[in-house]
Amino acid sequence: MDEISLIRRFWEPLGRAVTHPAVREGIGNDGAVIRCEPGQDAVVAVDTLVEGVHFPATIDPYALGWRALAVNLSDLAAMGAEPVCYTLALTLPRADEDWLEAFSGGLRDLSVRHGIQLVGGDTTRGPLTITIQVQGRVPSGTAMRRGGAAPGDRVCVSGSLGSAGEALKWLDTSPGNNPDVRAVLARYFYPQPRLALGGWLRERGVAAIDVSDGLVSDLGQLLGEAGRGARLDYAALPIAPELATLAGSQARKLAASAGDDYELCFLWPLALGEVPESTDEGVPLTVIGEVEAEPGVRLMDGNDPVELAYGGYSHFSGGANDDS
């Protein structure tokens, strides 16, 4: 199958699966044309997924399509943006039609769920790599930004943490009928971007980050360069029951440092009152700590500091990736 037939068969139908009103020209020209609405700002983000780094070679292509879009939508969620459109740069070792059918199916199902339209891309031959760039929009001047932390802000997180990190241990095994293993693998393969929560936080002016590298590392980024820090209550980190069963005493360590969960971590100012236990749509919210003037993230188990050997994922330092 040549490049043009591949685009006609897989990408053009995907581009028609969602039609967003802001898209003037989608697939088929040298560039897509998107309407700039008065009173709106465009929000753009891009993430690449590389085989063996972000996903195992054995991944189901449907899950890969889902996951590649999900991690990008998660960045729009963290900005409080409404999804508009995306581009797909796909590098494939070969054009396997069954593989492409499943991969495009995963993309289609998540894109339909969130109303985001494929407007273009690039298809090339080489080692399997997927780059997706997403575009969203927010009312002008309201996108959520990192770095505005004030002492006393409550540090909060949505859902639960650590399950996707536990899944890394099970990627090469068959889950059989073990419901706990199935549950952690579902968290890893099918991230659920928190777009509704992102919009809800933006309306309240609350700064957020998505937890992709690991809580302690990502919270450090959210606190920004303003020199603030935070104290986190280790016992308060929300753990899913399946993670507690599979990881036992290691569960909270995973929740503090493993990535891939794509929950939102956010800083809730005291002026907004108590943090609700959940959003109106039922997303659980947990207070896990407090912003402090002193820089650094301090993880405390009661009065005892918890030392993490591993603070979060970094492409150019630590473990197997450390070639410095």
Ligand SMILES: Nc1ncnc2c1ncn2[C@@H]1O[C@H](COP(=O)(O)OP(=O)(O)OP(=O)(O)O)[C@@H](O)[C@H]1O
């Ligand atoms: N190659 C690059 N060129 C320009 N800007 C970059 C590049 N790599 C990262 N950035 C920018 O640096 C900032 C931090 O990037 P980073 O990838 O850590 O954030 P993220 O995409 O939210 O996290 P993650 O990739 O773990 O989901 C972002 O504003 C990003 O756009």
Ligand SMILES: Cc1ncc(C[n+]2csc(CCOP(=O)(O)O)c2C)c(N)n1
């Ligand atoms: C097979 C496999 N091994 C390890 C990991 C862990 N991992 C890789 S990149 C990353 C951070 C997010 O990436 P980025 O910062 O590039 O957005 C994490 C947590 C994984 N997902 N799959």
Ligand SMILES: [Mg+2]
């Ligand atoms: Mg990134």
